[in-house]
Amino acid sequence: MSYGTQTIGCEVTSCLFHQKGNTCRLNSITVHPAPGCFSGTEDESRCGSYAKRS
Numbered sequence: 362m363s364y365g366t367q368t369i370g371c372e373v374t375s376c377l378f379h380q381k382g383n384t385c386r387l388n389s390i391t392v393h394p395a396p397g398c399f400s401g402t403e404d405e406s407r408c409g410s411y412a413k414r415s
Contacts, residue, residue, distance in 0.1 A: 377412040 369385035371378065378386050393409035 373408075373411065375414055377414045378410070379414070 371385040372383050380386050391409040
């Protein structure tokens with residue numbers, strides 16, 4: 362497994378950084394844990410780099 366060379370995919374079309382082809386134009390993202398969630402499942406985290414598209 363290689364680290365540090367990810368391509369960021371995004372299906373959140375309301376985000377300012379979403380681009381055609383479900384890609385994200387940010388070079389990196391920040392991920393925060395969901396409040397009070399320590400489940401170890403996929404709903405435990407969310408993207409902290411989200412910005413609403415105007």
